[in-house]
Amino acid sequence: MIETLAVVAVVGSLAVVGVLGPLVPAEQWLLTGAAVTGIGLLAGVPCGLWYHVVLYRRLRDRTRLPRRWWLDPVALHPQLAEGERRGVLTWFALGGLGFAIVVLGCALTVLGLVLQWLALRNA
Numbered sequence: 001m002i003e004t005l006a007v008v009a010v011v012g013s014l015a016v017v018g019v020l021g022p023l024v025p026a027e028q029w030l031l032t033g034a035a036v037t038g039i040g041l042l043a044g045v046p047c048g049l050w051y052h053v054v055l056y057r058r059l060r061d062r063t064r065l066p067r068r069w070w071l072d073p074v075a076l077h078p079q080l081a082e083g084e085r086r087g088v089l090t091w092f093a094l095g096g097l098g099f100a101i102v103v104l105g106c107a108l109t110v111l112g113l114v115l116q117w118l119a120l121r122n123a
Helices: 002-020 026-059 075-079 082-122
Strands: none
Touching: 026 075, 026 082, 075 082
16 A cells, blocks of 8 residues: 555656746756755654664664664564564654655755756757
């Protein structure tokens, strides 16, 4: 179900960009992309960091964590007790959402750059 939702979101986004792309000035796409990227970073980085802190606190006394556990923390999710999952995975999801917002902002910025390049090329 989530994969279908992701495909619908991507296709819908492409359709919106295809219609709005030529109507909105390239500078506006650049500014919007930069703002969206900043919002995603401001939200996602602290949530991702706190996810790692919470995961570490839940597992440090119960198990010996691998030396570089933070590089693949998802592998540790099965070791969480049922009552701990929600508290840890909420931060995981919020960090992931922040990352998705950053990717969207970067895509909007690239769109602005491409539109600006095309405008300069055709001038």
